[in-house]
Amino acid sequence: SSGINAEYGGMEFVYIEAPPFLKSFAMGLFFLVTALGETLAIILLVVVKKASSAAHDYWICNNLNHGKIDNYFLFLASLMLLNMVLFFGVKYRPGYHRYNTGGGF
Numbered sequence: 001s002s003g004i005n006a007e008y009g010g011m012e013f014v015y016i017e018a019p020p021f022l023k024s025f026a027m028g029l030f031f032l033v034t035a036l037g038e039t040l041a042i043i044l045l046v047v048v049k050k051a052s053s054a055a056h057d058y059w060i061c062n063n064l065n066h067g068k069i070d071n072y073f074l075f076l077a078s079l080m081l082l083n084m085v086l087f088f089g090v091k092y093r094p095g096y097h098r099y100n101t102g103g104g105f
Helices: 002-017 020-054 069-091
Strands: none
Touching: 002 020, 020 069
16 A cells, blocks of 8 residues: 555656656656666565575464564564665765856755
8 A cells, every 4th residue: 555655656746847858758667666676676685585485484474473573573674774884974975066146946
């Protein structure tokens, strides 16, 4: 449910903010990035399922009562934390920053 809301919000943002001559390209790029993200999520799920099955730990099972899905969600949370640390590391890295000091955009 929240994923669908984020999709429509992102799609509307891209459509409103893109210049008229780039609207179709921007929408295509938005959907391509979304598809790549969904594919990466599926690949990650398959890799974690195979790795945990090989270790006989079974994070993801058909029966949720027998699996350790909390470990999978903890793994996803740690990936998000790593992503946030990398983002802020790039954002606040020292160096020359050029700012627009003129009026307007």
